[in-house]
Amino acid sequence: MASTNQSPFYQRAEEEFHKANNDRDRIACLEIMIKECPKHKSSENMLKNLTLRLKKLKGNVVKQKKAGKSGAQGIKKAEVQVVLSGFTNAGKTTIFNLLTGLDSKVSVHPFTTHKSRLGVFRYEGALVQVVDTMSFPNHDKSLVNSTDTLGIVVDDFSQIENSEEYTYRSNAKKIFIFNKIDLLNPFEIRKLEAKLKSKYRKLDFIFFSEKTGKTGLEELKEKIFGSFSIIRIYTKEPKKTASEEAMLLKEGSTFKVAVEKILKGMSLKIKKARVWGPSSKFGGQIIGLSHILKDKDIIEFQTK
Numbered sequence: 001m002a003s004t005n006q007s008p009f010y011q012r013a014e015e016e017f018h019k020a021n022n023d024r025d026r027i028a029c030l031e032i033m034i035k036e037c038p039k040h041k042s043s044e045n046m047l048k049n050l051t052l053r054l055k056k057l058k059g060n061v062v063k064q065k066k067a068g069k070s071g072a073q074g075i076k077k078a079e080v081q082v083v084l085s086g087f088t089n090a091g092k093t094t095i096f097n098l099l100t101g102l103d104s105k106v107s108v109h110p111f112t113t114h115k116s117r118l119g120v121f122r123y124e125g126a127l128v129q130v131v132d133t134m135s136f137p138n139h140d141k142s143l144v145n146s147t148d149t150l151g152i153v154v155d156d157f158s159q160i161e162n163s164e165e166y167t168y169r170s171n172a173k174k175i176f177i178f179n180k181i182d183l184l185n186p187f188e189i190r191k192l193e194a195k196l197k198s199k200y201r202k203l204d205f206i207f208f209s210e211k212t213g214k215t216g217l218e219e220l221k222e223k224i225f226g227s228f229s230i231i232r233i234y235t236k237e238p239k240k241t242a243s244e245e246a247m248l249l250k251e252g253s254t255f256k257v258a259v260e261k262i263l264k265g266m267s268l269k270i271k272k273a274r275v276w277g278p279s280s281k282f283g284g285q286i287i288g289l290s291h292i293l294k295d296k297d298i299i300e301f302q303t304k
């Protein structure tokens with residue numbers, strides 16, 4: 001595939017295509033290349049070739065799916081997922097271990113992590129899946145591109161911009177976890193904070209250190225959870241206390257969505273429902289199916 005006289009977008013996609021290590025990434029690149037390929041007589045053949053390749057690759061992916069293999073090295077995505085990514089030695093595995101209570105290998109040597117690993121943490125009744133991954137440029141692209149939130153762990157200012165090259169195709173929310181702040185003095189931290197705020201106004205970042213203790217870890221969990229745009233809903237039976245485990249729903253979900261998630265078809269059988277918490281005008285307010293729920297609501301209902 002000659003790329004002369006092609007747009008920069010095409011050329012970049014073609015470069016990525018050759019670097020890609022799985023079919024899902026190749027498909028994404030090819031789709032860009034096809035979109036960018038000029039649609040005139042002289043490039044007709046090229047376009048045909050690209051389309052053929054795309055068709056073949058899509059066929060492969062279907063076969064892989066049938067064989068039960070996911071593109072992301074067998075990682076089954078949970079309802080909410082954060083992938084820890086970044087350059088080597090920034091401290092991803094250290095943070096992964098702190099979040100999940102697991103004991104993956106941490107070391108001063110570069111590229112210690114050579115396989116993605118799954119863990120979970122609980123945040124106020126919700127289970128969040130955490131994935132520790134290989135460092136750039138050996139990262140699992142499909143994982144980075146398909147996750148909900150990328151926790152980009154950095155220990156140097158320059159890594160923020162440098163990470164862009166590996167994450168620009170991802171639709172995930174991005175949180176920069178500025179790690180190892182124990183190595184900076186308070187003056188340096190203030191300077192860094194000012195720099196981050198002025199240069200990247202919309203950048204979501206958090207300072208962290210394995211030595212910040214429990215408070216820092218709780219703040220990090222809160223930040224990760226906040227990035228998902230989901231709400232936690234607890235259910236209760238009359239005269240009993242609410243469930244400990246939360247049901248996770250998209251922000252803006254109605255009561256109907258909640259009961260349908262519990263059991264398909266159940267919304268047709270609701271006799272009476274009440275809500276306590278942020279979406280209620282008063283505790284125990286009677287609601288209908290179209291009531292919009294808010295984070296940390298407690299719902300109670302009777303069925304016919």
Ligand SMILES: Nc1nc2c(ncn2[C@@H]2O[C@H](COP(=O)(O)OP(=O)(O)OP(=O)(O)O)[C@@H](O)[C@H]2O)c(=O)[nH]1
Pocket residue numbers: 087088089090091092093094095105106107108109110111112113114134135153179180181182183208209210211
């Ligand atoms: N001072 C300090 N050192 C840290 C902190 N977090 C991690 N480290 C050290 O940084 C080194 C790399 O940590 P890892 O967690 O293995 O880094 P990684 O990003 O997983 O790196 P690879 O998997 O090897 O690519 C280790 O020597 C850690 O002890 C921190 O908050 N402060």
Ligand SMILES: [Mg+2]
Pocket residue numbers: 092093094105112113133
């Ligand atoms: Mg690691």
